[in-house]
Amino acid sequence: EVHLLESGGGLVQPGGSLRLSCAASGFTFSSYAMSWVRQAPGKGLEWVSTISGSGGSTYYADSVKGRFTFSRDNSKNTLYLQMNSLRAEDTALYYCARGLRISSSCFDYWGQGTLVTVSS
Amino acid sequence: EIVLTQSPGTLSLSPGERATLSCRASQSVSNSYLAWYQQKPGQAPRLLIFGASSRATGIPDRFTGSGSGTDFTLTISRLEPEDFAVYYCQQYTSSPCTFGQGTKLEIK
Numbered sequence: 001e002v003h004l005l006e007s008g009g010g011l012v013q014p015g016g017s018l019r020l021s022c023a024a025s026g027f028t029f030s031s032y033a034m035s036w037v038r039q040a041p042g043k044g045l046e047w048v049s050t051i052s053g054s055g056g057s058t059y060y061a062d063s064v065k066g067r068f069t070f071s072r073d074n075s076k077n078t079l080y081l082q083m084n085s086l087r088a089e090d091t092a093l094y095y096c097a098r099g100l101r102i103s104s105s106c107f108d109y110w111g112q113g114t115l116v117t118v119s120s
Numbered sequence: 121e122i123v124l125t126q127s128p129g130t131l132s133l134s135p136g137e138r139a140t141l142s143c144r145a146s147q148s149v150s151n152s153y154l155a156w157y158q159q160k161p162g163q164a165p166r167l168l169i170f171g172a173s174s175r176a177t178g179i180p181d182r183f184t185g186s187g188s189g190t191d192f193t194l195t196i197s198r199l200e201p202e203d204f205a206v207y208y209c210q211q212y213t214s215s216p217c218t219f220g221q222g223t224k225l226e227i228k
Contacts, residue, residue: 045157045165045208045219061216095164105212106155108176110164 002026002109004096009114016086020114022079022096030054030074033104036081038092039113048094049081050104064090086118122147122211124220132228139196141223143209148189153213156185156194159222160205168207169194201227 008020022034036048049070050059058070069082079096093115097107123146133139143154152172157165167176169185172192182197196203204227209220 044221045210047217047219059215100170103153103170103212105215105217106153106167106170106210107157107165108167108170110166112164 002098004098004109004111006094006096006111006114009094009116011117011119012086013120014087014118016118017082017084018086018116020081020083020094020096020116022081022111024077024079024096024098027098029077032101033099034072034079035097035099035105035107036070036079036094037097037107037110038090038094038116040089040092043092046092047105050099051079052104083116086116088118090116091118092116121216122149122214122218124209124211124218126207126209126220126223128223129221130224130226132226133199134228135199135201137199139194139199139203139225141194141196141207141209141225143187143192143194143220145190145192145211147214149192149211150213152188153211154185154187154192155210155212156183157208157210158203158205159208165208196225199225 003025005023035050055072067085071080093113095113096111098109100106127142154172156169159165173185184195206222
């Protein structure tokens with residue numbers, strides 16, 4: 001059974017940093033592109049970033065480019081999202097999600113999310 | 121970026137009725153790379169439909185996706201109590217992938 005478990009969320013001041021993790025199990029981790037999708041409180045879904053199965057390619061939304069870094073450790077089946085220069089508008093529930101084999105930007109499994117709150 | 125507009129914003133129906141949700145794209149969604157997700161309160165989204173009309177694993181056949189180009193529809197043939205939720209469409213034909221703003225399906 002596919003399982004994704006996010007961690008690392010919390011309260012951080014504007015301009016601060018946070019690192020999110022997502023532990024994956026139940027599938028051949030390195031064979032799948034993975035993504036982060038966020039949801040601000042009471043709002044819709046916003047794609048944040050995608051990483052290829054090997055980790056060699058990463059893609060970012062314009063809203064986080066230059067501030068967030070997405071990486072993965074295939075030996076540990078774990079994803080990392082390093083978030084720097086955080087802003088109030090980054091406040092959201094952050095989900096990690098697995099991409100379909102046939103199309104990496106369609107997400108067939110999601111974690112339960114970790115909440116990031118940026119506030120002074 | 122492709123903007124997706126979902127309608128209606130809220131749909132009030134009774135169990136057993138048929139639900140029709142619409143998703144319109146600002147540009148053509150090539151290859152029908154359009155997905156539908158269901159989200160219940162406090163839960164992560166769940167993939168229902170991909171490729172505009174293919175049901176994801178374990179999705180009941182009362183959920184049907186259709187459409188092409190710029191107009192897509194999710195139909196729920198006979199609503200079950202567990203179907204009342206928020207539904208999002210998503211295009212993944214071009215980067216960045218984008219989501220619609222959601223349709224809330226509520227019990228009448």
